[in-house]
Structures are given as C-alpha cells and as structure tokens.
Amino acid sequence: MLEAWLFVSPTLIGFLIFFLGPLAAIFYYSTTEWNLLSQQATFVGLRNFHNVLLENPDFWHVVRNSVIFALGLVPLNMALALSLALALALSRPFFGVVFFRTVFFAPVVTSAIAWAIVWKFMLQGEGGAVNQMLAWIGIDGPNWLREPNWAMAAVIVTRVIKMVGLNMILYIAALQSIPRDYEEAAKLEGASRWQVFRMITWPLLAPTTLVIMVLTTIGSFKVFDHIYQMTGGGPENGTLVLAFYIYQQGFKFFNVGYAAALALIMFVIVMALTLVQVTLRRRDME
Template identity: 45%
Template sequence: MRQQTLRMRTRKDTIIGWAFIAPQMAGFVLFVLLPLFSVFLYSMQEKNLLFGTSVFSGFDNFVSLAKDPLFAKSLVNTLIFSAGVVPLNLVFSLLLALYLGGGKGGTRFVRSIIFLPVVTSGVAWAIVWKYLLQGGTAGPVNWFLDLLGIAGPNWLFEKGWAMGSVIVTRVMKNLGMNVLIFMGAVLNMPGDVIEAARIDGAKRFTLFFRIKLPLLMPTVMMVSIVTIIGSMRVFDTIKLMTDGGPEGSTMVMVYYIYHQAFRMFDTGFASALAVVLFLIVLALTAIQWLGRKRISYYES
C-alpha cells in the first residue's frame, strides 16, 4: 500500500513537472525547432517569396554560393567585424570589471554610464550614432575634430572608415553586459589566494596574468562564446548605419541573408546562406568548448 502511494505521488510530481515546462517546450518547438527545420528544408528549394513558387533543387543553392562573389565578400566582412568586436569587447569589459570590482572611487557612476547603452534601444543607438558620425562638419564628432584643426572623414560613407566606425559603436553598445558578467566573476575570486600571492611578492602584472586571469578563464570562455555568436548575427547596426555600404564594405552575412530574402525574394538562396552561417557559428562554438580545458584553470 505504501509503495503504491509512493508511485502515485511520484507520478503526480512528474505530471506537475511536465506541466510547468510544457509552455517553455511548446515555445521552443514552435519558435526554434520548426523554423530551424524549415530553413534547412527551404535551402534545398528554389523558393521565391514574391511569386510563392517552390521547386526542389537539392544542393543547387549551395553550389551557387561558391560562385557568388557577394557571399565571399559578406563572409570576409563578417569575420572582420567579429575579429574587431570580440577582442575589444573582452579586453575593455575585463579591465573595467577589474577596476569596478576593486571598489575604487566613482564606481556607481561608471557602472551606470557603462550599462546605460545596454538598456537603450538598438535602433535608437544606431540612429544617434549615425547622426554623430555625419560627414563634413554636420556631425558633432567632426565638428569637435574641426575645433582641434583635424579634418574628420565621412565615417560611414568611406570604405576605410565605415567598418571601424560600426565596430566601435557596436562594442560600446554591448560592453556593459559583459562588464556585469565579469564583475560577478571578479567579486567571487578567492581573496585568500590573491592575498597569498601578494604576500609572496606578486606584482600587478604577475598577479593578473598568473593568478587572476586563470581564475577568470571559465567566465572569459563563456563571454567569448556569447560575444562571437552576437557579432556573427549583427543586423540592426549595419542596416541603420550603413545599409551594407559603402560598396558592400559592411555587408555582413546576416544583412546579405536579409537582402536575398526580402529584397531579391530568393528565399531558398537566403536559407542556404543561413545554413552556412549556422554551421560556422556551431563550428566556432564547438572549437571553443572543446578547447576550454587547455586554457581554463578548472579541469572539469
């Protein structure tokens, strides 16, 4: 009788547990798994969004990618954008977290200023910076440079400056979130280990590279993975600030997917692009995850 009661109670707990996670699972299936499956399916079709036609074409879209010069250009631009955003974001967010975690003067003010862009709308952020970086002396940035006797470039409409301008504004937009994550890790570092290193004579740089950085490496790995994924799927900043220009110098892969799907209405080709981007991000994430034990302080 007691065993039957326990089984009934266990069954009831199981049903309650499934009831709690059912909405989340339903949302995951409807809004993640099904769209992901549809992208893979559409990538093997000649599908036109404008005319509503759909013909199975196998791997023809992927073959066309290899012959498309804009695909190669968008891939290179995406890698350049990520190579600029990720190191800058990691370095500055870690340095700011170490400063703020030290409890020095003005930390509350600095924390507020750093985190303010995170809660600001991405659309508003991009529009404001597009105004600030206007060419000539119309934009406040060039107006200030003109006061110093420096002729500022047309930041968003010159090939040599557009990508760098977008990278810097993107770094400033997302810096606060990584600072917050790193601050949690900094504040949870074992104080006795750091104090023992100081007593043994470890100076500032030795203390950072030999003690603090190894302790922070699990957090660095997690933040780097999230930042890489975010940089590979950037869209709003590119769309609103440069629209992929000038001459395609800021056309990243996500923007090229949008261009093919909603301007050229070639949904099949756009889906093939999305599959390639998904595989690239998956490969980069897997490489980082598999290599975590070699560069992480923790073995598990």
C-alpha cells in the same frame, strides 16, 4: 510519470514551436526555389548551396566582412570590458561605483536603432559631432560612414561601446566571486599587481572569459540593426555582413530558398567557431 511530462510540457512545446519547427522549415526552404512574390516553390535539392559556395563571388566577400567584423569586435570588446576602468577598478567598492556601472551599462538597454541613428548623425562628414570635435584640435576627420576604409571601423567601435557594458557586468560578477585570500597571499610573497592578475585572477576568470567569447562571437555574426541603420551594407559593400546579406536575399530580392541556404551556412560557421573556442579553452584550462 504523467506529472513529470505535464511539468516539462510548456518548455517542450515552446521548444518545438519556436526552435525545432522553424529550424526544420529552414532546412526545407533551403532545398527549394521559392519566391515570395509568386508564392511558388520548386524543389531544387542542393542547388542553392552549390550556387552560394561555388558560383557566387559576393558570398566570400560577405564572409570576409563578417570575419573582419568579428575579429575587430570580439577582442576589443573583451579587452575593454576587462580593463581597469570598466571591470577591475569598478569591482572594488568606492564612492560613485553604482553611478559608473549604470553609465557603462546604459547603452546595453538602449534601443539599438536609436543608438545607431544617433551615431549615424555624429559620424557624418563636416557636420558630424565627432569631426567637429576633431577639428578643434586641428584634425580633419573623414566621412566615417561613406569611406570604405573607415566605415567598418566606425561600425565596430559603435557596436563595442553599446555592448561592452554587458560583458563588464559579467566580469565584475566573476571578479567579486574570487576570494581575496589568494591576492593577499600572493602579495605577501612579493608578487606585483601584474603577476597577481596574470597568475591568479586571469586563470580564475577562464570560465567567464569562455562564455563572453562565445556569446560575443555569436553576436558579431548576427549583427544586423547597426549595419541596416548606419551603412546599409555600404559603401561599396564594405560593411555587408552575412546577417544583412541574408536579409537582402530574403526580404529585398524575395529569394527565400537562397536566403535559407545562407542562414544554414551561417549556422554551421558559427557552430564551428564555437566548438573551436570551447575546445581550445578547455585545453588551456587543462
């Protein structure tokens, strides 16, 4: 028995120090009014949660932005990862397949800040590379990151381009694990490529799709670096998402207790969305 505890102790200690301890601290901080500048903490109970949910109109605007970001990022990321160009075609061996997989996966391992800085310069007004290319074909592009109607779309697209390679690799691994006998048998019965994909390939990808959907949704609510570097939450708070709002409250305005309450609310939102996705996917699989 002692040997078993010794074997699990490193993992258990790490769990207590790096997960359970900070989680308990956040619960405590969320019930206090603690200012980092004064280093004074006053117990206020659930007042922070009351202020967030009932007295702060900015919170619901931030939640709306986060939901819009997730609704744009998750479907686009998954569809692009599963498209023929990224997953279906590249799961078959052909000349140069390793090169193309590397090209699509390279943004995943690129520094997020460096990636955001490059795209920030590319998406500038008339001097940006994107608008200069559009001008060659007679299109007058907007100032992508300074117009509220375009800033969110620009951030979503650049985030998708950066992270789609990871989901592409997961889909490729799942596709290559599907026995080719199923596809060949269906083609012998006269099934078209679309029918093979819809009736055989897509159902067999259900477990991988669930994992990708959950991870991408969680990642969409945790996005911070892109917003921080590219827009700073602007323009007109058009890209102010929940993770960046928590950072502002905690490290810009030094309202640690309020930021902790926001973090717990975000945790509950992400947990609820995850449970809904898992439940719906299990029903589909059944």
